[in-house]
Amino acid sequence: MKFMEFKHKDIYVKVHTPLLVTREVEEDNKKREELVFASVINIDSRVQAVFAQLHHGSKADDVTFKIFEAPRIGEKISDTKSFYVRPQGKYKHLGQREDETFVCGIVVSEKVLERKPDGLILFAWDGNLLEKLYWAIDRYYETPFLEEWTPYLFEQLLQDEWLKPLKIHDFTGDYSQLVAYELSVGEKALDDYISLGVKTGVLVLDAQQAKEVV
Known part of the structure; x- marks a missing residue:
């Protein structure tokens, strides 16, 4: 597990x-990491302080969160593996008391919860991203779409960088199946992919399916 610290x-x-x-x-020719999701645990006042800071993070451009090793008692660890994360945009949060001392909480970008003008973020905790992609297209887009077309669309979106993988920092090994991607494709580009697939024969429609997607 790591420490997440801000000053x-x-x-x-x-x-x-x-x-x-x-x-x-x-x-500015430098790479940096923006926060999408965080799971935190500590005493209630500290967890609530993180919630408050992330709630206002979009207005505090000088705020960064340092991520570094959380050594056990008596253990000394070098600081060579630390890195920094910046908040960007709006976040939602939720806390749950574990016992009399500790509270667990999550903070999550609003782009994970619903589609925004600049995109949507897909989480697949079981690793089944194709299922999540189909659900997202079906819910948030008007483009006629069948579930069996999902692998084709996934490859097209990935190739043209409309679908980009996010970085998973699993510090306990409990989230080995989790994958997350950012989807930023617009309605027109999505229509073009489906039209091209049908015209080239990659996507096949029988009579019944044609009625379903009209």
């Missing part, structure tokens, strides 16, 4: 984090 003005908070999901972005 901002007169605020200093450090909590444990077993899982982070981030997206890598390039800015």
Whole structure:
């Protein structure tokens, strides 16, 4: 497990984090990681402080979260594996008390919860991303679509970078199946992929299916 720490003005908070999901972005020829999802655990006041900071994170451009090793008592660990994560956009949070001392919480980008103008983030905790992609297309897009077309669409979106993998930081080994991707394709591009697939014969429609997608 790691520590997740932030310092901002007169605020200093450090909590444990077993899982982070981030997206890598390039800015001024430098790569940095933006926070998409975090699972945290600590005493209630510290977890609530993280919630509050992420709630206002989009307004605090100078805030960064340092992620580093959480040594056991008496253990010394070098700081060579630390890295920094920046909040970006809006987040939702939820906490749950584990016992009299500790509270577990999650913070998640709103793009995970619903489609935004700049995209949608897909989480597949069981590794079945194709299923999640089909659900997303069916729910958020008007493009006629059949579930068996999902593998074709996945390859097209990945190739043209409309679908990009996010970074999973699993610090406990409990989330080995989790995969997450950012989907940013628009309606027109999606229509074009389906039209091309049907015209080239990659996607086949029988009479009944043609009625279903009309």
